[in-house]
Amino acid sequence: MSNIKHHLTDDILMAYSAGTLPEAFNLMVATHLSLCDTCRAHLASFDAVGGEVLDTPDVDIAMDTASFAATMALIAGGPTEEIKVTRPKGMLPAPLQDYVGGDLDQIRWKPVGLGVKQAILPTSKDASARLLFIPAGAAMPDHGHKGTEMTMVLQGAFQDDDDYFARGDVETADSDHFHTPVADIHEDCICLAVTDAPLEFKGLLPKIAQRFLRI
Amino acid sequence: EDKTKKRLLWVSHLTRIRDNQDKAAFAELYAHFAPRVKGFLIKSGSDASLAEECAQEVMATCWHKAHMFDPSRASVATWIFTIARNRKIDVLRKQRRPEPEELTWGPEEEPDQADVLALQQESELLGRALADLPAAQRDLIQKAYFGDLSHSEIAAETGLPLGTIKSRIRLALERLRHVLK
Ligand SMILES: [Zn+2]
Ligand SMILES: [Zn+2]
Numbered sequence: 117m118s119n120i121k122h123h124l125t126d127d128i129l130m131a132y133s134a135g136t137l138p139e140a141f142n143l144m145v146a147t148h149l150s151l152c153d154t155c156r157a158h159l160a161s162f163d164a165v166g167g168e169v170l171d172t173p174d175v176d177i178a179m180d181t182a183s184f185a186a187t188m189a190l191i192a193g194g195p196t197e198e199i200k201v202t203r204p205k206g207m208l209p210a211p212l213q214d215y216v217g218g219d220l221d222q223i224r225w226k227p228v229g230l231g232v233k234q235a236i237l238p239t240s241k242d243a244s245a246r247l248l249f250i251p252a253g254a255a256m257p258d259h260g261h262k263g264t265e266m267t268m269v270l271q272g273a274f275q276d277d278d279d280y281f282a283r284g285d286v287e288t289a290d291s292d293h294f295h296t297p298v299a300d301i302h303e304d305c306i307c308l309a310v311t312d313a314p315l316e317f318k319g320l321l322p323k324i325a326q327r328f329l330r331i
Numbered sequence: 332e333d334k335t336k337k338r339l340l341w342v343s344h345l346t347r348i349r350d351n352q353d354k355a356a357f358a359e360l361y362a363h364f365a366p367r368v369k370g371f372l373i374k375s376g377s378d379a380s381l382a383e384e385c386a387q388e389v390m391a392t393c394w395h396k397a398h399m400f401d402p403s404r405a406s407v408a409t410w411i412f413t414i415a416r417n418r419k420i421d422v423l424r425k426q427r428r429p430e431p432e433e434l435t436w437g438p439e440e441e442p443d444q445a446d447v448l449a450l451q452q453e454s455e456l457l458g459r460a461l462a463d464l465p466a467a468q469r470d471l472i473q474k475a476y477f478g479d480l481s482h483s484e485i486a487a488e489t490g491l492p493l494g495t496i497k498s499r500i501r502l503a504l505e506r507l508r509h510v511l512k
Contacts, residue, residue, distance in 0.1 A: 134476045135416040139426045149431035156431070160404065166416065167409030168458045169476045170371050177370035180383055184361060188354075190391040211429040240426050 133162035138243035150209035263313030272305035403442035
């Protein structure tokens with residue numbers, strides 16, 4: 117199915133399984149899992165740990181007396197949520213299409229200078245998610261991070277130091293990491309990027325750009 | 332051995348709910364799991380009345396989605412855990428939860444009985460490995476799943492330095508993985 121080389125970290129997968137990640141990071145994980153069977157299998161093992169944690173007697177707290185009857189009444193009322201089974205066609209995996217409202221052609225890009233464009237996706241405020249368009253051969257400004265930043269390639273590829281990231285690959289960078297991802301020369305690069313803290317840029321010009329980028 | 336039987340029993344209960352809308356099977360499943368779901372939600376920061384309400388909804392979802400449970404991929408406890416966890420994100424954290432694309436596509440087949448048995452036995456090994464962990468490690472794993480606790484918050488709560496926590500969780504998971512190999 118894929119040649120993905122750079123995967124989600126155990127910390128992130130476990131937090132996704134526990135349900136403690138901000139929405140933007142959940143979106144990143146769900147998007148990667150849609151393309152990656154390896155991480156899907158790892159997630160299954162973290163979910164299995166969750167199941168065993170749930171199924172221990174010391175977790176037990178007695179239900180109210182009338183609760184079984186109330187539950188049967190809920191059941192009689194029919195399912196509350198519809199079950200989605202569609203797998204949309206296109207470049208963007210299903211979870212991202214939900215946020216974009218369609219495939220690549222539906223993304224509302226905003227130029228941020230030097231040919232770079234971005235589209236901020238609507239998520240809860242504790243972290244941010246955006247799509248980035250980096251022209252073939254162009255570089256992101258040199259920057260470090262206060263929190264965790266994850267970047268996943270959807271189209272094209274980028275190089276960061278010695279590592280090469282292609283479709284499905286995820287780069288996870290944390291606070292002590294300064295870097296300059298450069299898009300591959302052959303194709304414009306489109307990425308999903310999520311952060312839980314503002315990025316720190318090195319130069320003055322990028323600092324100004326940061327205000328416009330809202331990152 | 333006995334415990335694997337118990338796990339297979341839950342699997343057959345879900346089949347009976349799916350095929351026959353079997354209320355007796357559901358009542359037994361409910362008696363076992365509803366209080367655990369309620370406890371899970373309370374330990375995750377919910378108040379008792381909201382947890383009670385959510386636990387009822389989670390169990391009703393088990394009834395309605397019984398046809399989606401695949402016993403060659405998860406134990407019943409794991410499946411219920413994922414439903415409860417999603418409910419927790421919806422209700423307690425008030426966020427959307429993006430889900431990955433569905434893997435299964437095309438006509439559903441009954442899973443192979445040998446695969447079902449293997450998966451349920453593996454779950455039993457995992458459960459035992461978790462129970463056999465030193466109390467401090469088991470505690471941290473529970474906290475990671477119940478509490479909305481990041482590693483650093485766990486550090487603040489237990490007074491343990493961050494490095495120790497990260498390596499303990501990693502160690503515990505490695506032990507669990509080792510048992511499953
Ligand atoms: Zn992966
Ligand atoms: Zn970065």
